[in-house]
Amino acid sequence: MSDREDQLVGDFPLVPKQERAQQKRNALLESGHALFISKGYEQTTAKEIAAKAGVATGTFYRYFLDKRQLLMALLEDKIEKLMPPEPSWVIGNPETRLAELFEVHGNRLQRLGLHRVLPELILKDPELSKVIASAKLKIHSRIYAGLQKASEKGLTWNDLDLNTLTWSIMLLAENTTGKVLESGDTEEYQKTAKIICRMVFPPEVLKKLQTDENYEENLEN
Amino acid sequence: MSDREDQLVGDFPLVPKQERAQQKRNALLESGHALFISKGYEQTTAKEIAAKAGVATGTFYRYFLDKRQLLMALLEDKIEKLMPPEPSWVIGNPETRLAELFEVHGNRLQRLGLHRVLPELILKDPELSKVIASAKLKIHSRIYAGLQKASEKGLTWNDLDLNTLTWSIMLLAENTTGKVLESGDTEEYQKTAKIICRMVFPPEVLKKLQTDENYEENLEN
Amino acid sequence: MSDREDQLVGDFPLVPKQERAQQKRNALLESGHALFISKGYEQTTAKEIAAKAGVATGTFYRYFLDKRQLLMALLEDKIEKLMPPEPSWVIGNPETRLAELFEVHGNRLQRLGLHRVLPELILKDPELSKVIASAKLKIHSRIYAGLQKASEKGLTWNDLDLNTLTWSIMLLAENTTGKVLESGDTEEYQKTAKIICRMVFPPEVLKKLQTDENYEENLEN
């Protein structure tokens, strides 16, 4: 059946079945994502998702058990791509680095975009809650670990509650991106970065880190 | 029809028509509030709200246009009571004061409780968006004004972006209360207050404010 | 509210709420019954049942959980009325009596009418199975008891298997009515009655019973 494809001299190999299915599945995911974000989860119907993806209603149900499962798939899918390479907080100018980090990280959170869709759902879907909680936990521990390292080196305030700090950062990161997407003003990243640095580093350390980009590395020796 | 009651020479209902209606309306508001918070807006039916309020389904529609309007009323209602007396940020130990403020303020935000319900709704209801935005704006300007005063007195970092700072504070306040309600650990307020102070005040000012409770007042003179 | 009705001098008492609900419920039952019989259970939709009963689709679901439950209700309802007063088999001409019995009994089974609808359903609905089985059992034991009495008086064949006989009778009764309803020929009752008498009574007893209507009573003394 698909043997013929092999004989095609290489020009336009028909997309193999599996891949086409993947395509359709992705189209549905995309479509679902877009609609969830723009109209909200409850306001989006399976029919619409299918229509926007250019397939029939029934096709939706070939790929997903139901709307909820599409959302879950969406989350897993996106969460995969969510984990940022979390570099040292203390190499280079922390404000700049944080701003960058925010931009990347927050952008992802935002592209995931579902954060506006999720709150209500969490109320009625404990499983969903779990998935999200565990994703957040992963992010949390990355940030936490980074802070801890800095803390151990005596770079941070010495009376810092790392846990509270961590989720404060997450919260600000997530919402900064939201702001930026709405306003288009990317300077927000800088501003928030500065605020967070104030939360983390005593002023003199911060100054050192900013002027002497190798300060921290030198410290290690 | 029930006018007759009024003519009853004193035998009967002390509660005047209007007041009884008010009671019913309030019962519906309460009931709606509770259900929205515990199950989510979409998951709550008009019938349920009425039942929990102890009235018939139809009665719901005598007091509210529809479910959505009840939500709006709820917001206006709650927002009224939401505005905290926002005293000077700089009298007394700021951390303590902030912690107190958080507790009061955040508690209100929380009691309003709808923040978990709103995100999705905002997507489909621009009017709702406006109501909420304006409420947030009010809170924002209070905080902002307070910060500005402090800033003018030279108590804060001099490169502070007041706007960003303000919404960071709001964000943290709102979510801290959420945390506390979940965990029951009221120390969170303290911790977050400390973090926010770091964002606002340079360490030396902070110390001054904490040791010399009249520092700021003296400054004024 | 319905107090007013009491004051009506007797002319046109409004049907009380409860009764009206009963009416509607009954309309649905009737409608369901008719449709199940004429088109089969699976071929009948809830919408149709509602439409035929002159109510909206949603109303159907106020009174019944679903189509299946309507069927169950139908069964219980009808089965109630199904139990025939099963008089002695041996007073009067047995053939005549049986013919009468068939007519009444079979007619009921038939009016119940669901026997053509049930077989397939039984395959997928164990609970339904139970309801029906227990109804059949009740009928079975009535017939059985009658036969036993006759048997004890030595009126029947002495090597009779009462159980097999009983269900044979039920089978024939049920199907005779079916035949009659299709053909309109009520003589079938007579014919089947005669056949059954052959199954039950030895010829000489039968003759006695037919000629001497008091034969059996005399026997007792």
Place this chain on the structure above:
Amino acid sequence: MSDREDQLVGDFPLVPKQERAQQKRNALLESGHALFISKGYEQTTAKEIAAKAGVATGTFYRYFLDKRQLLMALLEDKIEKLMPPEPSWVIGNPETRLAELFEVHGNRLQRLGLHRVLPELILKDPELSKVIASAKLKIHSRIYAGLQKASEKGLTWNDLDLNTLTWSIMLLAENTTGKVLESGDTEEYQKTAKIICRMVFPPEVLKKLQTDENYEENLEN
């Protein structure tokens, strides 16, 4: 299907196209039969039938117009094999013979097995009705003919309604097998046979037939 491999003596599939098609068709028939019996007609999907037969959904529709037509084919197919060689009712002990007959005949009816599936379908499918009615008619006339012969020889009750009797016998036969299949108790055949003999033969003839196995043949001379 995978037979081909075995036969690949080198050149080609020995199994001619037609035969392979036949095989597939049969597989589908079997599969449909099994599923109809175990889950009911409406509860069985074309997809399932195909799957159980080991072919694709689409293939189903190459062999059958639709599910209904498969059922029809099934009936014709099975009915072919349904007609029992109906020997004289009056050679040998009638009870024994009948019991045997029941076992064979009823077994077939049962193996056909669709009797639990058909009732509802008949309601919506007049054509199906016809097919079945005609099949039953064939069986009916065989039994009828046998009874008539016996009747002509004066072996039966002289006031017998042969028609009613015939369908009574069919009814009992069909259901006895049902009982036996459920209970496993093959004695039921005997019991029902005895009952039917009571319906057909006067006691003295029956006795004769049972003691003198040649009684009837002698009669002929």
Place this chain on the structure above:
DNA sequence: TATGAATGAGAGTTCATTCAT
């Protein structure tokens, strides 16, 4: 005014059937 039964549009889902590969 209060009531709650009734309404019916519409969401979710299934499955007989078609059709591109």
Place this chain on the structure above:
DNA sequence: CATGAATGAACTCTCATTCAT
């Protein structure tokens, strides 16, 4: 011919909203 993904009509059931009492 076989395949199985795709289709979309049709079904079940819910719930915001209306309306007769």
